[in-house]
Amino acid sequence: MPTTITSRRTEILAGVSTFLATMYIIVVNPAILSQAGLPFSGVLTATVLLSFFCSLMMGLYARNPIVVAPGMGMNAFFTFTAVKGMGIRPEIALGAVFWAGVLFLLLSVFNVRSAIVRAIPQPLRYAVSAGIGLFITLIGFENAKFIVANPATLVSIANFNDPIVLTFVFGLLLMSVLVVRDVPGGIIIGIILTTLAAWPIGRYWGDASAINFGQKTLVNFQGVLAVPDFSLLGKLDLMGSLSWSLWPVIFAFAFTDLFDSLSTFVGVAEAGGLQDDDGQPRNLNRSLMTDAVATTLAGVFGTSPGTAYIESAVGIAQGGRTGLTAIVAGCCFLPFLFLSPLLSIIPAIATAPALVLVGAFMMKPITRIEWGQLDDALPAFLALVLIPFSYSITQGLIWGFLSWTVIKVAVGKSREVSLGLWIVDVFCVLALASGH
Numbered sequence: 001m002p003t004t005i006t007s008r009r010t011e012i013l014a015g016v017s018t019f020l021a022t023m024y025i026i027v028v029n030p031a032i033l034s035q036a037g038l039p040f041s042g043v044l045t046a047t048v049l050l051s052f053f054c055s056l057m058m059g060l061y062a063r064n065p066i067v068v069a070p071g072m073g074m075n076a077f078f079t080f081t082a083v084k085g086m087g088i089r090p091e092i093a094l095g096a097v098f099w100a101g102v103l104f105l106l107l108s109v110f111n112v113r114s115a116i117v118r119a120i121p122q123p124l125r126y127a128v129s130a131g132i133g134l135f136i137t138l139i140g141f142e143n144a145k146f147i148v149a150n151p152a153t154l155v156s157i158a159n160f161n162d163p164i165v166l167t168f169v170f171g172l173l174l175m176s177v178l179v180v181r182d183v184p185g186g187i188i189i190g191i192i193l194t195t196l197a198a199w200p201i202g203r204y205w206g207d208a209s210a211i212n213f214g215q216k217t218l219v220n221f222q223g224v225l226a227v228p229d230f231s232l233l234g235k236l237d238l239m240g241s242l243s244w245s246l247w248p249v250i251f252a253f254a255f256t257d258l259f260d261s262l263s264t265f266v267g268v269a270e271a272g273g274l275q276d277d278d279g280q281p282r283n284l285n286r287s288l289m290t291d292a293v294a295t296t297l298a299g300v301f302g303t304s305p306g307t308a309y310i311e312s313a314v315g316i317a318q319g320g321r322t323g324l325t326a327i328v329a330g331c332c333f334l335p336f337l338f339l340s341p342l343l344s345i346i347p348a349i350a351t352a353p354a355l356v357l358v359g360a361f362m363m364k365p366i367t368r369i370e371w372g373q374l375d376d377a378l379p380a381f382l383a384l385v386l387i388p389f390s391y392s393i394t395q396g397l398i399w400g401f402l403s404w405t406v407i408k409v410a411v412g413k414s415r416e417v418s419l420g421l422w423i424v425d426v427f428c429v430l431a432l433a434s435g436h
Contacts, residue, residue: 011065013185014320015328018067020191021314021351021358022329025051025069026336027343032075033304036083037090041229046301048228048337054294054306055330058323062286065315065325066268068294069333071307073392074256078304082249093249094232094299095241100253101296101305107258108285108292116427117262117284119420124400126365127380128263129270131387131396132310133362138388140355143348144168145211163206164218164349167198172353179317179357187318187354194350195219218349223341232302253295255431257305259394261291263387264308270365272316310393313358375411379404398428 030043047070054068082093120128141147146168150156158165175190183189202208202217209216241250265288268274269281276282287308294306315325336343366384371377383400387393405425408416 010319011324012328014315014318014325017187017318018312018315018329019332021311021354022067022309029070029075032079036079042232043303045228046232046303048333049301050298050306051333052330055326058290059326062283062290063323064287065320066312067309067329068306069309070303075304091235091237092240094236095238096246096249097305098236098299100250103254104292104295108289115420116424119418119424123369123376123380124383125266125270126369127384129267130363130366131384132267133359134388136355137359140352144352163201168349175353191350195346198347218347220344222344225338226340228337236299253305257307259397261307263393263397264310268313314354317358317361375407401428
């Protein structure tokens with residue numbers, strides 16, 4: 001990713017690019033949380049409000065080009081583990097989200113979280129950046145149905161007779177050329193042209209029913225206006241969620257969000273050159289405070305925990321370097337309180353090429369790992385591969401930390417394990433013990 005001085009026009013284009021890569025959460029998050037008994041329209045409103053306010057906070061307060069929105073994975077834990085699995089009422093689960101946010105705020109106020117970031121060894125930082133890049137690439141390929149499940153080999157390449165796959169390949173090659181030729185707004189142009197190329201699917205060739213919720217066409221116009229639903233605002237049960245039996249849920253939210261946000265800040269900073277003079281992620285304390293506020297507000301608004309989004313790397317790849325990128329992206333969310341039906345126009349295969357390219361941009365730090373130094377390289381390798389293979393940034397980070405500690409101690413280099421990293425290891429063990 002380039003690290004040149006940016007311009008206002010570049011920042012605006014980067015903000016729009018980031019929004020286009022993250023806007024899926026406006027519909028996907030309600031689709032998941034509605035299965036927990038929360039109203040779809042209410043969660044959609046909560047998702048938009050959280051993404052708007054906290055992305056603005058990230059831009060204005062932390063001055064980083066990173067979007068904040070309800071985290072994928074944590075919405076699934078909210079629905080399928082907390083509510084459906086444990087039988088917790090949705091209002092109580094929202095209260096648990098709030099208290100997890102309060103815990104984050106305390107950790108951030110006392111700089112515990114920033115101390116954890118500073119304890120991450122440099123080779124693991126490089127590996128996390130590259131691992132997140134591979135993860136984003138996998139998400140892009142999966143969204144485009146270019147990589148599909150296979151009972152014999154786990155995954156495989158899709159059928160190239162499929163118009164959806166061919167359209168994605170067209171978009172990927174087109175966007176690659178635009179980016180390589182350094183065309184201003186190349187990612188946005190690629191998304192728009194890929195959307196236009198997808199419009200005939202289901203109308204003149206192919207059928208998208210299997211991947212588009214039974215709709216034959218891939219690009220659909222479903223109206224313009226929808227009335228916002230504020231029914232979930234303040235509906236959390238604060239006292240009920242403080243039951244001793246719910247503390248494991250609060251800690252599970254806390255640990256998962258902790259590692260997801262830390263790895264996002266570290267990985268994006270390494271890939272985009274967003275570090276301070278000490279080599280730490282830029283404005284780290286304020287960024288972590290913003291992330292903590294996002295989780296706290298999530299419970300108040302009526303959604304699962306908010307966190308920094310790895311898709312922010314799309315805007316950084318477009319040249320975003322300042323908080324203006326996050327401000328623009330956050331402002332793009334707000335109109336969809338009323339315009340949510342318009343989200344159906346841009347299909348996943350139009351934004352998928354951008355995710356794949358961002359994965360390539362984020363691989364650069366991998367060249368700075370000393371692969372001949374095995375006590376550094378092996379933990380870095382585990383972090384690198386487990387992020388995409390386990391489909392979890394948290395798992396990659398946890399096993400990178402633990403393997404670094406065990407190997408360094410075993411070979412007589414325990415002095416390379418800082419006190420901060422020992423503390424991180426305790427969090428890692430607790431996270432594994434909680435099953436998340």
